[in-house]
Amino acid sequence: MADRVETESRKLLVRLRDAMASDLAGQARLDKITHLIADSMGCEVCSIYLFRDDDTLELCATEGLKPDAVHQTRMKLGEGLVGRVAKWRRVVNTPDAPSARGFRFMPETGEEIFSSFLGVPVQRLGEALGVLVVQSKQAREFSADEVYALEVVAMVLAEMTELGAFVGEGAAMSARHSQPVLIRGTVGQEGAAEGHVWLHEPRVVVTNPIADDPNREMERLTEAVDQLRVGVDKMLELAGSTDKEQTQVLEAYRMFANSKGWMRRMEEDISRGLSAEAAVEKEQSLARARMGQVSDSYLRERLSDLDDLSNRLLRILTGQGADTGAEMPPDPILVARNIGPAELLEYGRSLRGIVLEEGSVGSHAAIVARALAIPLVVHAGRITNEALNGDYIMVDGEQGLVHLRPDDTVSSAFRDKIAMLAAAQERYTSIRDKPAKTLCGSVISLQMNAGLMADLPSLAGSGAEGVGLFRTELQFLVRNKMPSRTELAALYARVLDAAQDKRVVFRTLDIGSDKVLPYMKPNDEPNPALGWRAIRVGLDKPGVMRMQLQALMRAANGRPLTVMFPFVAQFEEYRQARAEVDKTVAREARLGHVLPARIEVGAMLETPSLAYAPQKFFEEVEFLSIGGNDLKQFFFAADRENERVRRRYDTLNVSFLSFLEQIVARCAQTATPLSFCGEDAGRPVEALCLAAIGLRSLSMRPASIGPVKSLLRRSNLKDVRNVINDARDRGEMSVRPAVMEWLRTHG
Incomplete structure (x- = not known):
């Protein structure tokens, strides 16, 4: 039976490919496809519903329902059986649709005479595009083989949608990657910028979803998987035994790369008529859909590993990827699902703006973006699916908006906004060297935050009186191993040199919560913001704190030094940290090193508890x-x-x-x-x-x-x-x- 279904599935996919290659317009092509599917599966009805917006599905083509219902019947996400398939991205298979939970009667379609219902999601890389449905008068539950066959067809429909197969006169939908798109995200770093998209991980487009020769596709898949496994083994060798955390991640990679279940599912997809690339992407889409529905952090990480391996495998199969020779535009706006601080620093100030599909306002990437003064929008949903390299894009970091391929009206208004911001900055230049003195005579000291050497030129240009916060953790976050005391001392010395005698407040290592060092074992805490972080880590790992304090004192080399401890919640924590400063001073004196001219030691008040500390704390703390x-x-x-x-x-x-x-x-x-x-x-x-x-x-x-x-x-x-x-x-x-x-x- 399975062999016969596989043969029928391959026959149907070949007929679908022929329909895709025909000169038919988009709507006519969709109509023909519904006829082919209904005929192949022996059903009276086949319908294709596509998303019109994030919450609305529209009947775009049908074989068997009333033709007048096409483009007239719409339903909300979660409404009816079709809406349930779209919302939960799960198959609905019932022999008695009218009595099934969630059924919605739509008299304009004439579907009440059809009892059996099978609906599968049409999705690509986790993005829901619509729902594919077959129905029949006979009350029966569709077999597992039939469900699987329809899922394969739905995957091909998703690829055809991506390739623009349903666009044209009387089109069922607009061309992908050609229409203006507005995406609402979250402000990560303020500012406004326009430019052209540069994808951190270029999307792989599968142009041949249907294969003629399953045996050849099996060979291609096997060769590509072998190459992938060799690559993972090489990465493990390079990581060596010193980097335990990285080794554990790569071991998980290797486990997935050698997964027999993953390989078997892709081989089954190919036997149904998919190409090797389409088989990989089908399993990747299913993994991404699952990823969006699980809350367990460990399982999400493992699904993310599988997603990354799928991308690597697709690049091997297609030859597409970062090494294709594409040139970064002169005005790049970086678009990515997420990005680490080291990778972002490699791009440096060449970027005009950054748009992340994930990320957070407190992420490493956001910290680096602020340091480089690059507009950043995070939580920009679907941006990696919508954007292509070279697309024109505008980033509004003030409102958290992204305009992709905007029309002339939006572009003109946005450029006016950029011009206004530039004019305002010009006005501020005229008061740069004047004090922030109010009309009542109060003088407010305005200082700048920093975390990179790249920030320091802004000290003079902005009119800041000093550095009120220098984040020392960035130098730890962008490395794959702990920096040495000598390296840190050299960096801190350059910071003090660049400040030219202006006060710099060095905040000691503030890690934990959303800032986890790549070479430190992560702690799976239920609420990391309230967990083992900042001064708590420093007091529990005094060796790291002492090393940093020594580096700071040696960097001062006789100059004044200001040190601030983060996340102090009670007086005793400050006293313990202050004692470490005194011990380090004594040790440096014994070693004959030049001591700072004076040392100010302060604390960050970030918890309500410290506001109610004993009076003695406020007397002892220097700021x-x-x-x-x-x-x-x-x-x-x-x-x-x-x-x-x-x-x-x-x-x-x-x-x-x-x-x-x-x-x-x-x-x-x-x-104080x-x-x-x-x-x-x-x-x-x-x-x-x-x-x-x-x-x-x-x-x-x-x-x-x-x-x-x-x-x-x-x-x-x-x-x-x-x-x-x-x-x-x-x-x-x-x-x-x-x-x-x-x-x-x-x-």
Whole structure:
């Protein structure tokens, strides 16, 4: 029976290929395909439903239902049996459709006379394109072989859709990769840029989904898999025994590459009539669909391994990939599913913008993008499926929008926005060397955040008075092994040289949570943001902390040094860290090294607990910096990586501002220098309110200093303070509306 079904499946695929090669227009081609499938499977009905938008399916072709229903019958995702197939991307196979759960009666189609229903998802690389359905009057459940055969046909339909087989006069759908697309993502780094797409991992397009000679395709697959296995073995040899974590990942790769089940499924696909490439992609699509439905992190990683192996195998089979000789455009916008910090640094400042399908606002890539001042949008769904190398693209990092192949109206408006941003930067240049002095006479110190040597030229150009935060973890994140003390000392010395006597606050290693070193064993914690991270790692691994402190002291070489410990939650943690500084000073003195002229030791206040530390803590600590990003998420119990909750809470919420005022007051009692560091410090309205409640030092990305300084110099903090107090007295939840109204009133 299986051999007969395989033969029938191959015959059907050959007929489909002939239909694809015909001169028929898109709609006529779809109509012919439904006829061929219904005839081949002995069914009265075959229908193709395609997505019109993210939530709507449309009947685009049918054999057996009423012709008038084509392009008229639509349903929402999850609605009816067809909608269920599309939503869950799972087969629905029932002998009695009208009584099946979720059935929706559509009288305009005339389908009520058909009892049996088999629907399979049409999907490509995890992207749902539609649903393929067959129905018959006879009440029967379709066999496993029939289900499998229809899945193979659905896969070919997906490839034909990708190749534009259904486009033309009377087309059922628009041409892929030719229409304007707007994708809404999340702001990773502000700014606006236009250019042309450069795919980090170029998509592999399968141009021959149907094969003539299954035996030859089996040979091609076997040869390619053998080549893949040799490549993985070579990677394992290069990793050696020193890099245990990398070796474990590659061992998982090798396990999948040698998986008999994976190979058997692809061989079955080929026996049905698919080419080797199409067989690989069919299994990859199924894996991606599963990946989107599992919550277990280990299983997702394993499915991701399989996805990566599939890409490698496709490149071997097709010869497509990064080594095809394609040239990066002069104005590249990098598009990727995700990217590591080292890979991003290799591109450097040549990039105009970055768009990631995954990623997060606190990821390594986001940190590097901010350091390089490159506009970044993350969570840009479907971008790697929609974009092709060379596509024109506009990235709006202010709103988290991506315009792919925009029309002239959008392009013109976007260019106006870029011109306005450039003009504003020109205005800020005129006040670059002037102090951030308010109308009431208060002077606010504006400093910049940094993490790379590439940031330091911005120190002079931005008008920053110093570096309020130098993130030392980036030098650890972009390497495959722990940097040496000598390497770190040389880097920190170059940072101090470039700062030209301006103060640089070095934050000690802040890893854990979303920043996991590639050569450290990851900890599978249920909530890593509240787990083993930052100062907790440093105190538990004192050797690393001492090595970094020694590197910093040697880099200072007689100059002043400022060190700040991250994520201090209680006084005792600061005392232990401070003791390590004192031990390192004593050891360096014994070794005869030149000591810093003076050492300032401070802490980041990122947890509410530290705001209530004993008075003795505020007397002992030499300075404090409020880490606004973490403090806000812990204050509101709202994960800043979770879009559902993070936007619900405002920095200018009365409760949060009142809490910050308490910190300002406690530091004032002990004359403890206090600054605010975080994204909100670089937003002019937020910065104005922070200054109004008493903060006199703000640290932000270099590009924000001009806008913040401009607003501060035109404002009276006493008036803003009165606006804040009045809003609080009225019981308002946030002072933002009142402050914005005051700003409008005062121009």
